[in-house]
Amino acid sequence: MVPLSWFLILAAAIFSVGLFGVLARRNAIAILMGIELMLNAVNLNLLAFWRYLWSDSLTGVVFIMIVLAVAAAEVAVGLALIISIYRRRSTVVVEEIDLLKW
Amino acid sequence: MSDPFTAIGQFITDLLISIGIDAVITNILLTVIAAVLLGSVVGLVAIITIWAERKLLARVQDRLGPNRVGPYGLLQSFADIFKLITKEFLIPKGADRYVFIMAPLVVVGGVIGLWAVMPLAPGLAGADINVGLLYIIAIGAIGTLGIIMAGLSSNNKYAMLGAFRTVAQMLSYTVPLLLALLIPVMLAGSMGMTKIVEAQSGTWFILLAPLAALIFFISSLAELGRTPFDLLEAESEIVAGFHIEYSGMGFGMFMMGEFVHAFTISALFAVIFLGGWQGPGIESFPPLGFLYFLLKIVLVYFVIIWIRGTFPRIRIDQMNSFNWKFITPLALTVLIVTALVDKLAVENGFNRTAVLLASNAIIVLVTAFLVRAHAASLRRRMEVTDRAPIQQPEAAGD
């Protein structure tokens, strides 16, 4: 069987890659993609722990479903905000969206 | 000879083990062979369905259809395939090369992958998972992804526009599709396809939930991009939509994907609402179920072709308002009413079929009344202001 630590290491790696995407990219949608990677790494982590340690209760599965729902809601609102910003400022580069007015 | 499929599988397994191959690898090999066989046969079914569609459509339009190549035009599909294979697969300059090539494969793969969970006969299904219906929804929407890939990589603004409209239509009609699919899940008590078929051994679900069947059928037609929802590939509207830039076998794959998708939707309708492989004499001779299944698929596919030959096209704003203002609230209402009625009435001892049919009939009557009232108020407004209201698409015909 696959040891638990392998799943945790993979989840940690994907989380760090996603974090790099959030910190280092200039386009707002690319940052959103990095956030999605981080959320997926968290889901993988949760599921691995659920499977190996608590597979007789459904708490882990429900937890993951709620995280999934929250991620979906966050992407919807985030994209709506990005499109609205694009309409006003004609840019989605986050370095240029740095003033609260005009 | 009561189960020829298991007998054949056992024979091949024994043959391979006697040659000296390890048992585990034999298992894997057999699975791979079965999967390849299922995928290929499903893909090749398009040959027959294309011929049937062209012939039937021609008869509806008072002409003959293909009748030159082979008796009754049966070899016409082969002629088309040869033509498409020998044409050059052009990749436009400035198109995204790898995405362009992969798009038709994703579309066709998303359709053939649906057959992995289809119950073909009692005890004969690819993968009997207990979330089969959810798998169908998930994999079915991968075709949408292929369409976006095709439209975006073509370096052509009409392709992009066509891709957007197609994806918008497919995504919006997924909502009533999902809601309508929840009702057979409720009636059968499980999402697994085999369990849904087994739950129809008494009455078929089309008798228990006719409105859900109708909503599923209409939403599937919209997902397929078939008449009356086929403005996405209507030549007079948007010049072939997202597959403008495809030629040769790339275009062939899109066409094949579309026909196989129609065949798959007929199969899904047969499994979920018409009882799949259920029929007289199933217990004594299980492979007969495969025959019943095929008959039901042919029946539903015939209805789809019939609709194609009869209905005109609807506009995109009509399609949108039909979806969000009519079909989705209707699907929600049917879902709530069926849930309530199924639990309350059955526990109080009423006949399940009669009660569910009565509730469906009541919903139909109320909907018809509301639609007529809405149409009458629109007409009154038109007469009062003495000119047509600004683009008020009616929610549904009356």
Place this chain on the structure above:
Amino acid sequence: MTGPQIIFLAVGAVTLIAAIMVVTVPRLVHAGLWLILALAGIAVLFILLDNGFLAVIQVAIYIDAIAILIIIGVMLTRTAMSDTARQINRMWLGAAFACLVIMAGLLAIVSQAPTATAGLLVEDQVSMEALGRVLVDVDGFILPFEVASVLLVAALVGAILVAMTPARGD
């Protein structure tokens, strides 16, 4: 090396490479497609963890809805310069260093995790009926379930309001 281990290594490698490509390719549409590959890899890993239900939900929600939404968002906010302009900002070395530090910290924590190999599952697949019951049970998870529904409705209404073209005049 048992079968599941080989599958895990292969799928894990594909997922990690796809994740790295997501954050490095300059063209955003390609980044979106690599993201879909990464999400599909994670769905396969869910299947390895004996949870087919969540794998199918992952495909249905992430790939079929969120990823397509992201790609459409990329298309709607494209300007003529966006694919040729600089995609990684000037602080990327610091960001990479911070990520490496965080990954080292996470690995240190992971090495202290209980080394557990998978025990036998109580039943073959997650029972849908049990999951449904626990979601609406008063002693179960009905409160998070309802709060998540309210959140989704709020997100739906909010996204429509924010992205609406302003002042249509009717």
